[in-house]
Amino acid sequence: xxxxxxxxxxxxxxxxxxxxxxxxxxxxxxxxxxxxxxxxxxxxxxxxxxxxxxxxxxxxxxxxxxxxxxxxxxxxxxxxxxxxxxxxxxxxxxxxxxxxxxxxxxxxxxxxxxxxxxxxxxxxxxxxxxxxxxxxxxxxxxxxxxxxxxxxxxxxxxxxxxxxxxxxxxxxxxxxxxxxxxxxxxxxxxxxxxxxxxxxxxxxxxxxx
Amino acid sequence: xxxxxxxxxxxxxxxxxxxxxxxxxxxxxxxxxxxxxxxxxxxxxxxxxxxxxxxxxxxxxxxxxxxxxxxxxxxxxxxxxxxxxxxxxxxxxxxxxxxxxxxxxxxxxxxxxxxxxxxxxxxxxxxxxxxxxxxxxxxxxxxxxxxxxxxxxxxxxxxxxxxxxxxxxxxxxxxxxxxxxxxxxxxxxxxxxxxxxxxxxxxxxxxxxxxxxxxxxxxxxxxxxxxxxxxxxxxxxxxxxxxxxxxxxxxxxxxxxxxxxxxxxxxx
Numbered sequence: 001x002x003x004x005x006x007x008x009x010x011x012x013x014x015x016x017x018x019x020x021x022x023x024x025x026x027x028x029x030x031x032x033x034x035x036x037x038x039x040x041x042x043x044x045x046x047x048x049x050x051x052x053x054x055x056x057x058x059x060x061x062x063x064x065x066x067x068x069x070x071x072x073x074x075x076x077x078x079x080x081x082x083x084x085x086x087x088x089x090x091x092x093x094x095x096x097x098x099x100x101x102x103x104x105x106x107x108x109x110x111x112x113x114x115x116x117x118x119x120x121x122x123x124x125x126x127x128x129x130x131x132x133x134x135x136x137x138x139x140x141x142x143x144x145x146x147x148x149x150x151x152x153x154x155x156x157x158x159x160x161x162x163x164x165x166x167x168x169x170x171x172x173x174x175x176x177x178x179x180x181x182x183x184x185x186x187x188x189x190x191x192x193x194x195x196x197x198x199x200x201x202x203x204x205x206x207x208x209x
Numbered sequence: 210x211x212x213x214x215x216x217x218x219x220x221x222x223x224x225x226x227x228x229x230x231x232x233x234x235x236x237x238x239x240x241x242x243x244x245x246x247x248x249x250x251x252x253x254x255x256x257x258x259x260x261x262x263x264x265x266x267x268x269x270x271x272x273x274x275x276x277x278x279x280x281x282x283x284x285x286x287x288x289x290x291x292x293x294x295x296x297x298x299x300x301x302x303x304x305x306x307x308x309x310x311x312x313x314x315x316x317x318x319x320x321x322x323x324x325x326x327x328x329x330x331x332x333x334x335x336x337x338x339x340x341x342x343x344x345x346x347x348x349x350x351x352x353x354x355x356x357x358x359x360x361x362x363x364x365x366x367x368x369x370x371x372x373x374x375x376x377x378x379x380x381x382x383x384x385x386x387x388x389x390x391x392x393x394x395x396x397x398x399x400x401x402x403x404x405x406x407x408x409x410x411x412x413x414x415x416x417x418x419x420x421x422x423x424x425x426x427x428x429x430x431x432x433x434x435x436x437x438x439x440x441x442x443x444x445x446x447x448x449x450x451x452x453x454x455x456x457x458x459x460x461x462x463x464x465x466x467x468x469x470x471x472x473x474x475x476x477x
Binding site for chain 2: 042044102119120181
């Protein structure tokens with residue numbers, strides 16, 4: 001009980017937000033350091049594309065984990081930090097696409113368009129990124145006010161679609177080589193995160209009936 | 210493991226060699242894990258000696274040979290081959306070995322030997338990845354008999370003048386330079402001459418994506434990877450453009466006639 005209260009207090013400190021942003025930037029900083037030092041292995045382009053992609057999924061899953069963790073651990077202050085995680089997921093996703101478009105396709109628009117249309121897994125990934133864009137763009141307090149809480153919330157339910165598309169993108173990519181063990185781990189976590197929401201809804205309904 | 214410079218036409222690519230470090234740390238060898246760095250990390254458990262290879266099936270003289278006999282079977286040659294992976298990357302590798310035809314001829318194939326099937330080791334005690342269900346083990350690959358007898362088709366025992374490192378398919382592997390890398394089976398224990406086209410492990414896993422021939426062909430796209438271009442490992446910086454992929458990986462002059470009249474879009 002005592003511990004929980006102090007964690008909550010810490011999460012509310014003025015330095016908590018910058019600290020979260022710093023943590024969000026760490027994987028990227030580490031990638032930069034390794035890229036600059038030629039430490040990304042034999043195929044650094046592939047390593048960068050893969051790392052930014054997997055981190056997009058990790059940040060997105062963490063964003064979705066905030067509500068369940070808040071309730072399960074009794075930490076309401078966690079909610080203050082969800083925005084940073086969501087925006088971070090979008091930034092990593094954007095970098096993932098940029099790394100692909102630049103390092104793999106040399107920023108040749110023709111090639112990118114042809115590749116995206118031909119390969120379902122890239123199309124699905126791009127769709128997820130496109131759907132994330134309005135969420136990132138309306139992540140400011142003023143946007144919430146302008147939209148009104150209800151509409152803002154409805155719009156931000158898109159995050160569930162984004163997560164499923166992101167997982168599908170990851171699965172399709174990995175299934176080419178039958179290498180789906182890692183995808184399964186993320187699928188199970190997402191199932192728990194979404195399942196918890198369904199269960200909570202049912203419970204609320206029962207309580208109000 | 211020294212080898213004399215090969216005199217086989219096309220056997221010496223005049224290109225910059227890929228670094229030994231890259232060749233031996235960036236591998237697809239699922240018997241040791243699906244990550245590119247897994248084989249280098251896990252393959253130390255493979256015991257390349259003692260090793261026996263059998264040649265059987267539609268042959269007049271079935272053979273079972275130990276590694277020392279295999280090493281002495283023909284003169285070792287150095288061959289500098291381009292290697293093109295279906296994932297869109299490539300290397301230039303100095304292999305040591307001899308033409309597979311030397312071995313197959315000794316077994317005296319019968320007239321019914323139309324194809325050659327390669328079966329590789331699948332020992333869970335030596336290969337941790339075999340416990341996973343990623344592929345139907347053992348790893349099986351196949352060639353048409355004329356492809357197998359082509360002088361460029363190499364039975365390799367070494368690279369960079371040294372004995373093959375475990376992660377590269379010790380103690381002996383196939384190298385078919387005009388086909389995608391997965392056709393070149395590693396750590397082979399059995400070679401069977403057969404009448405019917407063998408079903409390879411990758412074809413079994415995903416028939417729509419991995420055909421029997423799997424010749425490098427920039428005009429036949431794979432659903433996951435564009436085959437029009439490739440990234441040469443270790444060359445240029447992060448932002449240097451990819452190279453155009455060549456028909457039959459640049460070995461068209463040597464092997465093109467094997468496929469005369471075939472629709473390569475259908476027989477991919």
